[in-house]
Amino acid sequence: MRSALPSIPTGAHDCDLWVAEVAALTRPDRVVWYYDTPDERAALLAQSVADGKLIKLDPNRRPGSYLARSDAGDVARVEARTFICSESEADAGPTNNWRDPQSMRTELAARFAGAMRGRTMFVVPFSMGVADSSLARYGLQVTDSAYAALSMGMMTRVSRDVRTRIDEGAHWVPTVHSVGAPLADDDTDTTWPSNTDKYIAHFPETREVWSYGSGYGGNALLAKKCFALRIASVLGRDEGWLAEHMLLVRLTSPEGRPFHIAAAFPSACGKTNLSMLQPTLPGWKVETLGDDIVWMRPGGDGRMWAINPEAGFFGVAPGTGPGTNPVATQMIERDTIFTNVALTPERDVWWEGLSPAPAELTDWQGQPWQPGAGTPAAHPNSRFTVSASACPLIADEYFSGRAVPLDAILFGGRRATTTPLVVEAYNWDHGVFMGATMASEQTAAAEGTVGRVRRDPFAMLPFCGYNMADYWEHWLTISEQLDPAQAPRIFQVNWFRRGESGDFLWPGFGDNARVLAWICRRVAGQVSASSSPVGMLPTLDDLDVEGLDLTDEARDQLLAVNGADWAAETSSIDKWFNGFDGHVPTRILEQLEQLAQRLTAVHESGAKTVAGR
Ligand code: GTP
Ligand code: SPV
Ligand code: MN
Numbered sequence: 001m002r003s004a005l006p007s008i009p010t011g012a013h014d015c016d017l018w019v020a021e022v023a024a025l026t027r028p029d030r031v032v033w034y035y036d037t038p039d040e041r042a043a044l045l046a047q048s049v050a051d052g053k054l055i056k057l058d059p060n061r062r063p064g065s066y067l068a069r070s071d072a073g074d075v076a077r078v079e080a081r082t083f084i085c086s087e088s089e090a091d092a093g094p095t096n097n098w099r100d101p102q103s104m105r106t107e108l109a110a111r112f113a114g115a116m117r118g119r120t121m122f123v124v125p126f127s128m129g130v131a132d133s134s135l136a137r138y139g140l141q142v143t144d145s146a147y148a149a150l151s152m153g154m155m156t157r158v159s160r161d162v163r164t165r166i167d168e169g170a171h172w173v174p175t176v177h178s179v180g181a182p183l184a185d186d187d188t189d190t191t192w193p194s195n196t197d198k199y200i201a202h203f204p205e206t207r208e209v210w211s212y213g214s215g216y217g218g219n220a221l222l223a224k225k226c227f228a229l230r231i232a233s234v235l236g237r238d239e240g241w242l243a244e245h246m247l248l249v250r251l252t253s254p255e256g257r258p259f260h261i262a263a264a265f266p267s268a269c270g271k272t273n274l275s276m277l278q279p280t281l282p283g284w285k286v287e288t289l290g291d292d293i294v295w296m297r298p299g300g301d302g303r304m305w306a307i308n309p310e311a312g313f314f315g316v317a318p319g320t321g322p323g324t325n326p327v328a329t330q331m332i333e334r335d336t337i338f339t340n341v342a343l344t345p346e347r348d349v350w351w352e353g354l355s356p357a358p359a360e361l362t363d364w365q366g367q368p369w370q371p372g373a374g375t376p377a378a379h380p381n382s383r384f385t386v387s388a389s390a391c392p393l394i395a396d397e398y399f400s401g402r403a404v405p406l407d408a409i410l411f412g413g414r415r416a417t418t419t420p421l422v423v424e425a426y427n428w429d430h431g432v433f434m435g436a437t438m439a440s441e442q443t444a445a446a447e448g449t450v451g452r453v454r455r456d457p458f459a460m461l462p463f464c465g466y467n468m469a470d471y472w473e474h475w476l477t478i479s480e481q482l483d484p485a486q487a488p489r490i491f492q493v494n495w496f497r498r499g500e501s502g503d504f505l506w507p508g509f510g511d512n513a514r515v516l517a518w519i520c521r522r523v524a525g526q527v528s529a530s531s532s533p534v535g536m537l538p539t540l541d542d543l544d545v546e547g548l549d550l551t552d553e554a555r556d557q558l559l560a561v562n563g564a565d566w567a568a569e570t571s572s573i574d575k576w577f578n579g580f581d582g583h584v585p586t587r588i589l590e591q592l593e594q595l596a597q598r599l600t601a602v603h604e605s606g607a608k609t610v611a612g613r
Contacts, residue, residue, distance in 0.1 A: 057348060062347075065349075078219060140175065223310075224314070265459055305403035420558065436472050
């Protein structure tokens with residue numbers, strides 16, 4: 001039996017060897033290659049139901065759909081147990097948990113030894129992006145979770161063809177996942193095996209991922225955050241491209257001009273919703289390209305070209321309903337795996353925000369629930385997993401794999417104060433500064449205190465596989481390959497500003513199209529903007545708020561730049577930059593300086609608040 005982590009495969013035939021080595025270490029009962037063919041999928045779903053791991057929903061209400069209930073201690077990403085194991089600590093930077101790769105390998109080997117006893121080890125070959133496209137990357141996920149294998153089948157492009165390409169010598173990223181719950185002969189399995197001891201470990205130099213102890217979301221679907229963001233960000237640094245936590249959408253104006261927009265919002269801050277919004281402005285058309293991850297690279301033409309490397313959506317259930325997101329509501333009518341939502345007596349699903357609460361339910365933990373129970377029926381980070389092909393607005397590029405040229409990049413978060421509804425950066429450096437200094441209220445998508453404001457640069461705080469300050473430098477450098485006239489324009493948005501009553505000032509959802517329309521008009525050079533210390537704001541007539549129940553005062557508040565708030569913001573950014581050991585690029589420090597100067601100039605002119613009107 002092995003007692004060390006297998007070394008890194010190089011060359012054509014090592015994939016089988018590597019799989020054998022992982023099996024020798026983890027000791028599963030069986031090793032099964034999983035290609036997600038319709039027959040394999042049907043069999044694995046049926047087996048999971050028979051094993052009590054999935055609940056089959058009523059086929060007349062929710063055809064082809066299932067409910068999974070996780071362990072109460074395994075409901076979100078675990079950032080404190082997520083590690084970047086680069087050779088040098090400085091390469092991980094102050095925002096990541098660093099571990100020495102050799103000592104982590106030893107620690108992991110002890111956890112993984114025998115970890116799959118009594119279980120089936122699935123080997124899942126997957127492609128990120130359409131397999132033939134130039135930006136595609138391949139990987140293998142080994143997992144002892146049928147739920148993870150089934151989810152990978154929807155979230156990525158899993159096929160025998162990928163295995164063939166790997167066998168023929170294509171580069172691939174090895175990823176290993178165990179729920180960390182071996183079974184002895186007489187053990188009965190639990191519904192959601194997991195371990196209180198968790199590791200989500202990344203080895204940037206050898207491009208490997210080892211995940212132990214959790215079966216949930218980004219901890220377990222290793223192609224997503226672990227590969228497509230943390231490892232891919234390192235590949236992008238080394239190869240001249242960018243891996244980003246962004247949605248990707250195409251808006252076509254009433255005149256028929258397409259605009260491609262990518263937007264980085266932190267977890268549970270509105271990416272899925274914006275990627276499939278139903279515009280409340282007449283004549284605008286939306287096509288969905290992606291809801292969570294974008295890979296982008298400058299083309300020889302001076303434009304930035306982007307793809308969504310994923311094939312499915314792992315979306316937040318609460319808040320998703322016919323009023324807020326009718327497209328997603330339709331998309332998950334069938335062939336969906338739900339996790340940690342409530343179950344109705346008719347064997348359908350329910351969550352807060354879907355519809356008025358039914359009189360009785362079974363909550364996400366399997367307990368009886370009634371309205372007024374005082375706890376949510378669905379976990380706040382409950383999710384749906386569905387193929388992107390089910391999205392009624394899915395763009396052709398999902399099938400062709402073609403990249404799209406970006407017109408605008410948006411940075412946004414949840415900020416009750418400070419950040420205006422929309423503001424345009426003065427230039428690329430200012431835009432990178434906006435991304436670098438984003439802050440947002442923490443959500444239920446990760447373990448931690450919900451509501452606490454934290455800096456989440458580029459919405460990549462939990463997802464950047466190397467030093468965050470070096471990543472900013474990479475963003476600055478990459479612009480040298482862009483034609484300034486054709487480079488994506490950069491904007492900051494905030495749907496979550498609150499008024500004095502504590503309510504959101506902006507209606508959000510489909511009405512966000514009003515902001516996107518202004519952004520498209522800016523890109524097209526059709527509207528002007530007014531300068532403010534923090535960037536360029538819409539002028540009164542250009543932001544279409546026709547038909548909204550919005551007072552003049554609310555509109556002023558939405559676009560207000562409050563001097564005291566921004567003084568606090570700049571000093572907090574300054575303090576935060578000091579934690580980067582002199583790594584922050586000079587061009588970013590200059591942006592902070594310029595922001596402070598613009599704020600001082602306005603202050604000296606006597607204004608407390610400057611709005612864009
Ligand atoms: P991850 O999958 O964790 O990366 O999340 P996400 O960024 O895709 O967020 P998502 O679109 O799933 O939205 C998260 C929550 O925010 C849901 O409960 C939504 O209903 C809510 N939300 C999304 N857009 C808006 C908006 O414009 N306004 C308001 N008030 N809430 C929104
Ligand atoms: C996020 O947290 O940003 C998600 C969910 O998209 S997870 O896949 O669990 O990371
Ligand atoms: Mn996400």
